[in-house]
Amino acid sequence: MKKRVNELTGVKEIARRANVSIATVDRVLHNRKGVSKQTKEKILGIIEELNYEPNLLAQRLASRKILRLATLIPEISKETSFWDAPLKGIEQADKEIKQFGIIIDKYFYDQNKIESFVEQTKIILESNPDGILLAPSFIEESVRFTEKCRELNIPYVLIDSDLPNGGSLSYIGPNLYHSGYLAAHLVSYLIKNGEKILIVNISREIDNHHHLLKKEEGFRAYFDKHKKSDNILKIDIRDTDLKSIEKYLSNIFTEHNDIRIVFVTNSRVSKVAHFIDSSKKDVILIGYDFLKENIEYMDKGIIDFLVCQKPKQQxxxxxxxxxxxxAFSSPIEKIYFMPIDILTKENSAFYRN
Amino acid sequence: MKKRVNELTGVKEIARRANVSIATVDRVLHNRKGVSKQTKEKILGIIEELNYEPNLLAQRLASRKILRLATLIPEISKETSFWDAPLKGIEQADKEIKQFGIIIDKYFYDQNKIESFVEQTKIILESNPDGILLAPSFIEESVRFTEKCRELNIPYVLIDSDLPNGGSLSYIGPNLYHSGYLAAHLVSYLIKNGEKILIVNISREIDNHHHLLKKEEGFRAYFDKHKKSDNILKIDIRDTDLKSIEKYLSNIFTEHNDIRIVFVTNSRVSKVAHFIDSSKKDVILIGYDFLKENIEYMDKGIIDFLVCQKPKQQxxxxxxxxxxxxAFSSPIEKIYFMPIDILTKENSAFYRN
DNA sequence: AATATATTCGTTAACGTACCCGTCTATCAG
DNA sequence: CTGATAGACGGGTACGTTAACGAATATATT
Structure with a gap:
């Protein structure tokens, strides 16, 4: 059924009721000067009464503004395809809002090279964007960068991990501590008395990436609280190639033959899975992120659980x-924690990253 | 904020290049008659070349159409607040697309009264809407209703559970079988040899609601496949008041004192939790849905896992x-299975329904 | 040949808002 | 009283698309 809309609403109606032109109504709507106090109040009254809401379509259409946004995230490396997902999300958003007059410039840095990060931030600042989306892997440098953004009045949104200095328009990402805590809770169902838990950190920059540290902290906190922290082992692996990783693991497994649960604090869990698989250990393996290689090991039954936080959505x-x-000065949630999703062999096929 | 770029795109540009008026371009864009084959092809060529995408804003703004959609879902009862979530989702969508010329009429039926369902479908058909959103609790009646919709050429989308006759524009909801299968997989981690599993169905209409049946089927399938189906008990409870439920449970628990896992096939799990809590049984309890009362029992540690399928999103x-x-004849996914979310005490606070 | 009918196409006014530019009025200094 | 100035306001066009209406031309019918 296709009928005509004939609402008596909108600036025109407001103008009619107030006996002014729509231009005047427009002025008070945008809080611009050039309207007498009297008229302004009258118009505001009518707006209230009609409880007028501007038509977003017409608003965007008529606006000749164009917004330029910059995004800065790690490049997709051979080491991990994790950042492929956020990039996909960025591209989808790009597609959707492109026609609203939004231009998105994408910048990338090498997660193993601080300089590359700093370099990109400089380029971004020179381009003077209207807003920035940032994945702040390097804490100090990111803090410095965001401080400059604030000086220049450029709003920025953080994803994947937060910064200590506040001031972002919004943080969208995991609550790292709780995601570790949750993993521990899961483990508590799976472990029996006397069995050992192994925490595995794999990263070239373990101490710079609070991602790992926060997760481990949450994980341990759970067992501390439940007074069961004495059977937790841990290993830090600062080489990310398969061979080194397997060597380290092999060592610790010969040293302790009662390890029953392995918790890998990031998406590198597939490499641990490779070791477990080839050495035929009977352990429960828990790790992070919905990556192709991880899912493959989950389907094979090597990885038991993956914790995910919707990177694409971020x-x-x-x-x-x-x-x-x-565009609309809509209020934005200052902190938006992503859900902590638990994936197993049986629900991963239905997951939406 | 910069000034607008003067793109040479849009119907106007196409018309200019093809030496026709925009009206003609509009005709071929909408595949309407009244254009010679020659002109049509020429214009299509230019559209291709420019790879033109219509401006959705202008499109909706200029369209004087108004679409009327009807929704039919169960009313929120005292028995379960489950349907509160889908309603919230409907209201949110309403709010977002209202200004695009969409009117949404909401209808409700009593899940315990088939007549109320039939009655509402009649009213809806009389109102002759442009589209229908339906939660088809009663299979036969729903099939009859949707068949009429198809005769009348009214597209409909199903949520929460699918119908066997196909023909819907889309099904958006859980894969019930797999959600049961997943629950079983979870249980397999939690159970030890010799312990018993209890399946609990609670509904006044167990045989009409394939929801429960499908879930149980998936649950059992897992254990059949892994050759462990001999320790599964089951109880059907056709009264939904707390007292009756507790009586039935009490009976079966005295009969079998080695029940270790209880799997409730719907959101009524909080009533089972009440029994478990007050009778101080030491069992692992798994159920469905992110409801206030369920979350409370999860926080208390009585319910261990909840499986959820984003009803609001549906x-x-x-x-x-x-x-x-x-509005746009966009292609729609014929089947959109919701993710099968696993909630525990430690991640429920971050869940988005 | 005259008329009717079909086919193909263009003109134009919306849709609701933004904003440039110009006009009008009041006030005030000189 | 004149001219300048600033504040208050309206007219009008643009944004990209839709679609009603009608004009122009071609084809069929009598």
């Missing part, structure tokens, strides 16, 4: 938030 | 799909 949502803030 | 997504189909 990229998508981050951009949409920036857009809504800049 | 309502939201269903309406958005209808809208996109009707």
């Amino acid at each position: 990229g998508y949502r981050g951009l949409i938030s920036l857009y809504q803030h800049l | 309502g939201y997504r269903g309406l958005i799909s209808l809208y996109q189909h009707l």
Whole structure:
């Protein structure tokens, strides 16, 4: 059924009722000067009464503004394809809001090279964007960068991990501590008395990436609280190639033959899975992230649980938030923790990253 | 904020290049008659070349159409607040697309009264809507209703459970079988040899609601496959008041004192939790749905796991799909299975329904 | 040949908002 | 009283698309 809309609403109606032109109504709507106090109040009254809401379509259409947003995230490396997902989210958001007059410039840095990060931030600042989406892997450098953004009045949204200095328009990402805590809770169902738990950190920059540290902290906190922290082992592996990783693991497994649960604090869990698989250990393996290689090991039954936090959504949502803030001054949630999703062999096929 | 770029795109540019008026371009864009084959092909060529994408804003703004959608879901009862979530999703979608010229009429039926369902479907058909969102609790009646919809050429989207006759624009909801299968997989981690599993179905209409049946089927299938189905008990409870439920449970628990896992096939799990809590049984309890009362028992440690399928999203997504189909003839996924989310005490606070 | 009918196409006014530019009025200094 | 100035306001066009209406031309019918 296709009928005509004939609502008596909108600026035109307001203008009619107030006996002014729509231009005047427009002025008070945007809080611009050039309207007498009297008229302004009258118009505001009518707006209230009609409880007028601007037509977003017409608003965007008529606006000749164009917004330029910049995104800065790690490049997709051979080591991990994790950042592929946020990028997909960014691209989807790009596609959706492109026609609303939004231009998105994507920048990338090498997660193993601080310089590359700093370099990109400089380029971004020179381009003077209207808003920035940032994955702040390097804490100090990111803090410095965001401080400059604030000086320049450029709003920014953080994804994947937060920064200690506040001031972002929004943080969209995991609560790392709780994600570790949850993993521990899961483990508590799976372990029996006397069995040992092994925490595995794999990263070239373990101490710079609070991601790992926070997760481990949450994980341990659970067992501390339940007074069962004495059977937890841990190993830090600072080489990310398969051979080194397997060597380290092999060592610790010969040293302790009663390890029953292995908790890998990031997406590198597939490499541990490779070791477990080839050495035919009977352990429960828990790790992070919905990556192709991880899912394969889950389907094979080597990885038992994966904890995921919708990385694609993070990229998508981050951009949409920036857009809504800049285009409509919509209020944005200051902290948006992503759900902590638990994946197993039996529900991963239905997962939406 | 910079000035707008003067892109040479849009119907106007196409018309200019093809030496026709925009009206003609519009005709071929909408595949309407009244254009010679020659002109049509020429214009299509230019559209291709420019790879033109219509401006959705302008499109909706200029369209004087108004679409009327109807939704039919169970009313929120004292027995379960489950349907509160889809309703919230519907309301959110309503809010978002209202200004695009969409009117949404909400209808409700009593899940315990087939007549109320039939009655509402009649009213809906009389109102002759452009599209329908339906939660088809009663299979036969729903099949009859949807068949009428198809005769009348009214597209409909199903949520929460699918129908056997196909023909819907889309099904958005759980894969019930797999959700049961997943629960069984979880249980397999939690159970030890010799311990018993109890399946609990609670509903006044157990045989009409394939929801329960399908879940149980999936649950059992897992254990059949892994040759461990001999320790599964089951109880059907056709009264939904707390007292009756507790009586039945009490009976079966005295009969079998080695029940270690209880799997409740729907959101009524909180009533089982009440029994477990007050009778101080030491069992692992698994059930369905993110309801306030369920979460409370999870926080208390009585319910261990809840399986959820984003009911709010189902309502939201269903309406958005209808809208996109009707307004833009966008292609819609014929089957959109919701993720099978696992909630525990430690991640429920971050869940988005 | 005259008329009717079909086919193909263009003109134009919306849709609701943004904002440039110009006009009008009041006030005030000189 | 004149001219300048600033504040208050309206007119009008643009944004990209839709679609009603009608004009122009071609084809069929009598």
